Amino acid sequence: MNYAQLLFPDFSLIACGWLLCRYTALDRRVWDQVESLVYYFLFPVLLFHSIVRSPLDFDATSHLLAAGVGMGLAGIALAYALPFMPWIGARIDRRDHAASTQIAFRFNSFICLALAERLAGPPGLLMIAVLIGVCVPLFNMAAVWPMARHGGGGFARQLVRNPLIVATAAGLVANVLGLGIPAWLEPTLSRIGAASLALGLMAAGAGMQFATLARGKVLAVSVLSIKHLVLPLIAWGLARGLRLDPVQGSVLMAFSAVPTASSAYVLAARMGYNGPFVAGLVTLSTLLGIASLTFALALPR
Numbered sequence: 001m002n003y004a005q006l007l008f009p010d011f012s013l014i015a016c017g018w019l020l021c022r023y024t025a026l027d028r029r030v031w032d033q034v035e036s037l038v039y040y041f042l043f044p045v046l047l048f049h050s051i052v053r054s055p056l057d058f059d060a061t062s063h064l065l066a067a068g069v070g071m072g073l074a075g076i077a078l079a080y081a082l083p084f085m086p087w088i089g090a091r092i093d094r095r096d097h098a099a100s101t102q103i104a105f106r107f108n109s110f111i112c113l114a115l116a117e118r119l120a121g122p123p124g125l126l127m128i129a130v131l132i133g134v135c136v137p138l139f140n141m142a143a144v145w146p147m148a149r150h151g152g153g154g155f156a157r158q159l160v161r162n163p164l165i166v167a168t169a170a171g172l173v174a175n176v177l178g179l180g181i182p183a184w185l186e187p188t189l190s191r192i193g194a195a196s197l198a199l200g201l202m203a204a205g206a207g208m209q210f211a212t213l214a215r216g217k218v219l220a221v222s223v224l225s226i227k228h229l230v231l232p233l234i235a236w237g238l239a240r241g242l243r244l245d246p247v248q249g250s251v252l253m254a255f256s257a258v259p260t261a262s263s264a265y266v267l268a269a270r271m272g273y274n275g276p277f278v279a280g281l282v283t284l285s286t287l288l289g290i291a292s293l294t295f296a297l298a299l300p301r
Contacts, residue, residue, distance in 0.1 A: 003290045006114060007259065010201055011286050014279075017205025031206040034199055039270045042196030043263050044167035049189040050109055051133045051171030052181055061130045064248045067238040068131045069138065071256055074234050075105035076142045078226050082219070092219040098150040099273035100219060102143035103281045104226040106261035109136070110197055111289070115254040119297075120247045127251045133175055137168040143264070147271045164263065197262065204265035208283060209276035216277055224284060228292035232256045236299045249301040257296035259289035 079101040116128035235256035239249040269275030
């Protein structure tokens with residue numbers, strides 16, 4: 001499978017945003033408004049639609065779900081622990097850490113869906129839908145907590161005011177209750193989802209400043225290593241320990257190694273944190289996804 005070809009659209013959209021912001025009249029004033037549109041409307045609609053459109057079969061995928069959640073919790077714990085690790089803790093900015101912990105464990109849902117379909121067809125799509133439906137709310141809450149705690153805004157207050165959290169939780173509840181999207185509304189929601197992905201990636205490119213990565217090299221290497229090396233190894237161990245079948249194992253390994261969520265930049269920027277630094281991490285994660293997917297799917301199962 002050509003992972004470079006699969007990830008090229010994301011990377012090219014990031015590059016387009018960077019070029020447009022720096023070399024055209026579409027400067028930061030324009031992209032600030034784009035970020036607000038993506039954060040408050042487009043991304044919430046995308047997340048709700050992604051979760052609602054596929055029924056969640058928890059019984060058939062219980063072991064896969066346990067492995068995916070376990071892997072995610074391990075990534076969250078490692079990311080949270082970075083300020084307390086010897087040598088690393090003294091070399092990272094705590095505010096930048098609060099914004100970038102999410103890079104270590106969040107995932108790009110669209111790439112997950114594309115990979116699952118190519119690896120396992122319709123059964124793979126159903127499996128990844130379960131993982132997305134359960135892990136998106138959990139991982140989004142884990143992404144918000146360090147920023148809410150560091151900013152002193154109150155975690156519960158940030159949760160109920162965060163449109164991404166509200167949309168994913170509502171989507172999960174609707175799915176469990178068996179509520180669906182009317183057929184006449186599907187095309188509109190699909191187009192909103194496509195727009196959110198494109199504009200979110202372009203906004204990340206527009207906000208990117210490579211100099212910020214140079215000032216936070218230790219933090220950048222740490223969160224990206226967790227995301228693209230440690231998590232695939234943890235997923236591999238869980239797949240073997242829980243004796244997942246070959247299809248479930250392939251889906252889990254792909255889930256563990258995909259690039260981080262493109263909405264990470266928008267979330268950090270809208271909550272008042274170092275958006276350019278997080279945008280740079282999103283870009284690097286997109287590039288590293290080629291290597292980590294190759295590595296993860298090559299591990300023996």
